[in-house]
Amino acid sequence: MTFAEYDPEGFFDEMFAGAGAPRAGAHALTQVIEALPAGEIERRQRSAERALLAMGITFNVYGADEGTERIFPFDLIPRIVSAGEWRTIERGLKQRIHALNLFIDDIYHERRILKDRVIPDYVLETAASLRAPCAGMRPPRGIWCHVTGTDLVRHSDGQVYVLEDNLRCPSGVSYVLQNRNVMKRTFPQVFAASRIRPVDDYPSHLRGTLEYLAPEGLESPRVVVLTPGPYNSAYFEHSFLAQQMGVELVEGRDLVVSDGLVWMRTTKGYERVDVIYRRMDDDFLDPTVFRPDSMLGVPGLMEVYTAGRVALANAPGTGVADDKVIYAYVPKIVKYYLGEDIILPNVPTYICAEDADRRFVLDNIASLVVKCANESGGYGMLVGPHASKKEQAAFAAKIAENPRNYIAQPTLSLSRVPTIVEGAFEGRHVDLRPYILYGKEIYVLPGGLTRVALKKGSLVVNSSQGGGSKDTWVLAGDPRLDTDRPDIDSVMATMRQEQRSC
Amino acid sequence: MLSRVADSIYWMSRYIERAENVARFVDVNLNLMLDFPGSSDQQWQPLVDISGDTDDFAERYGEASQDTVIRFLTFDTKNPNSILSCLRTARENARSVREIISSSMWEHLNQSYLMLTAAASRRREISDPHELFSSVKTASQAFTGITDTTMTYNEGWHFCRLGRQLERADKTSRILDVKYFLLLPKADDVGTTVDDVQWAAVLRSASAFEMYHKRHGRISPTRIVEFLLLNEQFPRAIHHSVKAARESLHAITGTPTGMFRGPAEQLLGLLCSELAFAQVDDIIGGGLHEYLDALQTKMNQIGTHIYDTFFAGRPAAPKRQPQRRAGVAPIA
Numbered sequence: 001m002t003f004a005e006y007d008p009e010g011f012f013d014e015m016f017a018g019a020g021a022p023r024a025g026a027h028a029l030t031q032v033i034e035a036l037p038a039g040e041i042e043r044r045q046r047s048a049e050r051a052l053l054a055m056g057i058t059f060n061v062y063g064a065d066e067g068t069e070r071i072f073p074f075d076l077i078p079r080i081v082s083a084g085e086w087r088t089i090e091r092g093l094k095q096r097i098h099a100l101n102l103f104i105d106d107i108y109h110e111r112r113i114l115k116d117r118v119i120p121d122y123v124l125e126t127a128a129s130l131r132a133p134c135a136g137m138r139p140p141r142g143i144w145c146h147v148t149g150t151d152l153v154r155h156s157d158g159q160v161y162v163l164e165d166n167l168r169c170p171s172g173v174s175y176v177l178q179n180r181n182v183m184k185r186t187f188p189q190v191f192a193a194s195r196i197r198p199v200d201d202y203p204s205h206l207r208g209t210l211e212y213l214a215p216e217g218l219e220s221p222r223v224v225v226l227t228p229g230p231y232n233s234a235y236f237e238h239s240f241l242a243q244q245m246g247v248e249l250v251e252g253r254d255l256v257v258s259d260g261l262v263w264m265r266t267t268k269g270y271e272r273v274d275v276i277y278r279r280m281d282d283d284f285l286d287p288t289v290f291r292p293d294s295m296l297g298v299p300g301l302m303e304v305y306t307a308g309r310v311a312l313a314n315a316p317g318t319g320v321a322d323d324k325v326i327y328a329y330v331p332k333i334v335k336y337y338l339g340e341d342i343i344l345p346n347v348p349t350y351i352c353a354e355d356a357d358r359r360f361v362l363d364n365i366a367s368l369v370v371k372c373a374n375e376s377g378g379y380g381m382l383v384g385p386h387a388s389k390k391e392q393a394a395f396a397a398k399i400a401e402n403p404r405n406y407i408a409q410p411t412l413s414l415s416r417v418p419t420i421v422e423g424a425f426e427g428r429h430v431d432l433r434p435y436i437l438y439g440k441e442i443y444v445l446p447g448g449l450t451r452v453a454l455k456k457g458s459l460v461v462n463s464s465q466g467g468g469s470k471d472t473w474v475l476a477g478d479p480r481l482d483t484d485r486p487d488i489d490s491v492m493a494t495m496r497q498e499q500r501s502c
Numbered sequence: 503m504l505s506r507v508a509d510s511i512y513w514m515s516r517y518i519e520r521a522e523n524v525a526r527f528v529d530v531n532l533n534l535m536l537d538f539p540g541s542s543d544q545q546w547q548p549l550v551d552i553s554g555d556t557d558d559f560a561e562r563y564g565e566a567s568q569d570t571v572i573r574f575l576t577f578d579t580k581n582p583n584s585i586l587s588c589l590r591t592a593r594e595n596a597r598s599v600r601e602i603i604s605s606s607m608w609e610h611l612n613q614s615y616l617m618l619t620a621a622a623s624r625r626r627e628i629s630d631p632h633e634l635f636s637s638v639k640t641a642s643q644a645f646t647g648i649t650d651t652t653m654t655y656n657e658g659w660h661f662c663r664l665g666r667q668l669e670r671a672d673k674t675s676r677i678l679d680v681k682y683f684l685l686l687p688k689a690d691d692v693g694t695t696v697d698d699v700q701w702a703a704v705l706r707s708a709s710a711f712e713m714y715h716k717r718h719g720r721i722s723p724t725r726i727v728e729f730l731l732l733n734e735q736f737p738r739a740i741h742h743s744v745k746a747a748r749e750s751l752h753a754i755t756g757t758p759t760g761m762f763r764g765p766a767e768q769l770l771g772l773l774c775s776e777l778a779f780a781q782v783d784d785i786i787g788g789g790l791h792e793y794l795d796a797l798q799t800k801m802n803q804i805g806t807h808i809y810d811t812f813f814a815g816r817p818a819a820p821k822r823q824p825q826r827r828a829g830v831a832p833i834a
Binding site: 053054229230243248259268 | 503600609612657754812
């Protein structure tokens with residue numbers, strides 16, 4: 001397969017500046033791919049898929065019978081991010097998480113940002129994800145959002161925008177690590193000739209972040225990952241992260257609160273738990289505080305947490321920052337708490353609860369993307385230009401009925417990456433979810449999950465809606481400065497020689 | 503180790519072992535049929551009895567025949583002890599402990615399950631039964647090998663072995679019970695080819711044919727019972743399995759050999775001693791069926807005690823110790 005026929009078709013393409021013109025960091029990869037014998041790339045693609053299935057790296061499709069376990073589709077052509085661009089993204093994400101953490105802390109305490117009239121009162125009063133029981137809470141070391149996955153997109157203007165924040169239990173990082181493993185096996189020559197920043201140390205960064213939260217004075221705090229169980233769609237990830245960090249994976253029924261502490265049941269009795277990386281929503285954590293019908297949580301957990309004898313990551317209540325109306329205020333939040341201009345801009349957002357914005361949205365619904373303020377996963381969303389008149393009218397009615405629950409944004413022209421489609425390369429739209437850890441300092445995993453809308457023309461990248469994933473390569477500086485690595489020409493020469501001798 | 507995790511590992515290995523045993527029974531019976539073409543379907547009912555699901559089978563299938571029994575024992579997802587159900591249960595258990603077991607163990611089990619579901623979806627008729635049952639047996643044996651070469655011999659490994667050995671002892675006792683009951687009454691057949699071939703099949707059902715012949719040479723019902731029940735060295739003999747289970751139980755609790763703490767250790771220790779001192783003639787004299795019945799009751803009790811001791815959450819609430827961080831909370 002070659003890129004000779006590949007055409008960016010006027011979209012911003014992450015790999016090609018124009019037809020036949022790969023971007024600076026993509027030369028090595030395009031050369032290696034084009035030098036492969038016919039059919040080889042498809043063979044490697046199939047072998048990668050088989051590997052993922054054999055490893056059981058699958059997600060469960062809700063409401064479906066057995067045999068519907070699927071692999072998250074994976075495409076071999078990576079998204080490449082240059083070192084310079086990544087520096088900006090990294091700075092922007094650190095700034096954003098720093099400010100959002102100050103914001104969450106403020107709204108559960110003094111609420112200065114409301115008193116100073118930066119955000120109108122009604123926004124918080126009506127925020128479905130605000131957790132009243134969290135008011136006045138002091139999470140360990142003042143950190144609320146320990147693990148964040150922020151969704152980024154690039155528009156045709158070349159600018160990278162923040163599309164949404166995920167401060168609850170963002171998933172997907174296990175795919176980042178697994179995709180990289182598959183890619184290293186598939187394109188060793190490219191890794192040999194490029195400087196691609198590794199991602200393998202994420203689990204150890206995560207463990208460090210979690211241990212940092214443990215109650216003071218413990219030499220070796222016990223960290224656990226709390227999962228809703230094997231039937232959760234992200235169970236693979238929970239189990240993978242526990243294994244990679246070398247900690248226990250527990251379910252709610254393994255834990256018990258007694259004598260002001262959290263314990264887990266073991267074959268040799270009870271052992272104390274100090275830090276819980278919980279991968280379930282606030283609502284299910286503790287039936288005595290949140291949803292009383294939750295069977296997944298641990299009764300009494302919040303009391304131990306409030307007393308500072310167990311740490312929870314992320315802190316309960318952080319979900320308030322995921323509200324898409326609050327999202328619209330993030331540039332102001334950054335300015336207010338840090339006195340800085342925002343580095344990574346938001347997508348312009350119309351708040352349907354504001355009269356002027358709502359009128360504009362209702363008049364222009366055919367050209368806008370409308371989103372529910374509290375949904376994620378690609379649900380509760382209208383892509384105006386791709387929707388029928390009937391669907392548009394139905395959404396307009398919902399907006400009129402409950403304006404607080406909706407925001408709207410212009411339909412972006414998401415950037416594309418070449419993707420293998422039936423034996424040829426075709427451009428497909430992508431987004432990018434980097435992962436940010438907030439412990440002793442803020443750490444951004446170089447890269448993240450590149451999600452790709454596999455359907456032609458589609459802008460929806462979620463796995464539940466026909467999306468797939470790609471590896472994300474963040475390049476480490478100028479490869480010409482790297483003298484101990486073979487250049488791509490010598491790697492290519494070896495490759496050709498090997499092929500001839502086969 | 504978490505109680506839930508120990509429970510899952512134990513059942514994971516029990517169900518893999520069970521799948522292997524069912525595959526072997528069916529395969530041996532199919533072979534036996536080839537030696538007696540045109541023989542009746544009577545030969546198939548005992549297979550259902552061995553698995554202990556006689557009532558469920560009668561209700562849903564009625565008469566036992568080659569076709570119905572194979573369907574029931576192979577791909578019937580409503581039968582919790584069919585090969586497919588066993589592997590599915592094993593895999594579900596493995597999935598919930600995949601951060602504890604080695605990834606080779608998980609991948610192997612996952613692939614075995616996918617292989618079987620693919621075979622199940624291809625057609626209702628099994629095109630090459632011998633190949634299918636062989637691959638199930640090999641999958642289970644390979645799993646044991648992978649477990650022994652990739653997993654640390656820690657508490658989890660011992661729970662794995664405990665489950666496997668108890669399951670194996672149980673199945674060998676059922677083979678003996680059912681077949682002995684069926685074979686002995688027919689006085690006409692004693693010493694005939696039919697008899698010898700049938701007894702050879704019993705041995706094959708426990709993979710014991712070759713090893714038995716190395717030890718005893720010719721077919722003798724008494725020696726076969728002795729071999730499968732009391733031999734200490736043959737890996738599918740009950741005595742051997744029970745001893746291996748006892749070793750693992752002691753490794754889990756840390757109780758020194760020769761000492762017994764708690765009802766599970768006591769009962770298992772007692773059973774080992776009984777088997778060590780038993781004489782086959784006494785057993786047959788007193789009734790093999792009665793002996794095996796009592797043996798199964800004891801193994802069920804051991805299973806219950808293992809559940810109570812390790813898997814059920816302890817009822818007493820933990821308390822902080824004065825100098826906390828000793829790790830284990832006191833248990834009332």
